[in-house]
């Protein structure tokens with residue numbers, strides 16, 4: 001187990017209004033597993049992913065990431081934990097436009113102060129894992145959406161994080177690229193990473209080991225029926 005939430009909720013206060021973004025949730029995220037977090041817009045999916053990713057603190061409850069309790073941890077320690085343990089992948093790839101694929105992948109290692117030569121070897125290895133070695137000198141605009149997302153996955157992987165968190169990683173992709181990217185993420189999970197993916201797209205359920213549905217801030221784990229995950233109203 002890499003993440004454990006125990007009765008965790010998140011309430012935002014805006015003026016006199018309390019917005020319950022996530023109701024009390026208990027959940028574990030395991031290594032070797034792809035967890036899909038699915039639900040409609042505004043249901044609380046990103047809030048749940050942000051809690052798992054130590055980007056926001058819980059309002060109530062207890063949260064452990066990689067064996068460390070987050071509640072009460074200092075912001076600096078939290079930032080270190082994020083850098084060392086978690087890789088993030090976003091909908092819009094967030095690659096730096098004037099940098100090549102390889103330079104983008106190098107970035108987290110530069111931030112960690114890894115020596116140049118070692119950083120380069122690791123970046124090349126990460127690009128190899130996602131099948132992008134032959135495009136390493138290309139700029140993002142010379143790559144398709146699917147290829148850019150594979151570079152973004154390589155960038156998330158290069159620090160060797162135990163946990164990879166993805167927020168709508170396929171929203172900007174066509175069906176073929178969606179399949180390539182999701183198979184890539186599934187392979188990483190099968191090989192021992194913990195991967196959590198937020199989506200509103202039920203097509204992604206077929207790639208997941210486990211599915212959590214979030215509705216009105218309430219998270220429920222879905223059980224497979226006849227070998228498939230099913231969700232109402234889709």
Ligand SMILES: Nc1ncnc2c1ncn2[C@@H]1O[C@H](COP(=O)(O)OP(=O)(O)OP(=O)(O)O)[C@@H](O)[C@H]1O
Nearest residue numbers: 012019020021039040041042043044045046047048
């Ligand atoms: N920083 C914030 N301040 C106030 N309210 C917030 C904040 N972040 C999220 N919320 C509210 O919490 C609820 C859940 O938001 P969240 O972004 O987690 O939903 P979501 O399921 O990821 O939606 P989407 O798919 O549209 O991104 C929403 O009502 C949202 O307006």
